[in-house]
Amino acid sequence: MPNLFWRLGFTWVFAGSGYMVSTGDIRNGSGTTTGCALIYLFYHMRSSLRAPRSVPSVMLTAATTTIAGIYGSEYFRFRRFDNDEAYNVKF
Numbered sequence: 001m002p003n004l005f006w007r008l009g010f011t012w013v014f015a016g017s018g019y020m021v022s023t024g025d026i027r028n029g030s031g032t033t034t035g036c037a038l039i040y041l042f043y044h045m046r047s048s049l050r051a052p053r054s055v056p057s058v059m060l061t062a063a064t065t066t067i068a069g070i071y072g073s074e075y076f077r078f079r080r081f082d083n084d085e086a087y088n089v090k091f
Contacts, residue, residue, distance in 0.1 A: 002044050010040055030075040037068035
């Protein structure tokens with residue numbers, strides 16, 4: 001299980017990216033969620049799946065993998081960035 005610093009940090013980051021999504025900024029919110037979930041998995045997946053396994057650690061890793069998959073598919077596959085207003089600025 002990650003230490004308290006990691007758990008609190010990622011809680012705040014996921015809360016912030018959820019706030020971004022709820023205010024309508026789906027692109028940045030889903031990108032932030034995907035990036036932070038992948039960072040968490042990069043640092044903690046191996047230790048959570050190594051024996052002896054703890055149930056909360058495996059569940060946290062499974063939930064983070066699910067979050068990365070859902071928001072990653074939103075960010076990378078289901079959004080068309082060429083119609084985004086931020087990139088179609090006319091001078």
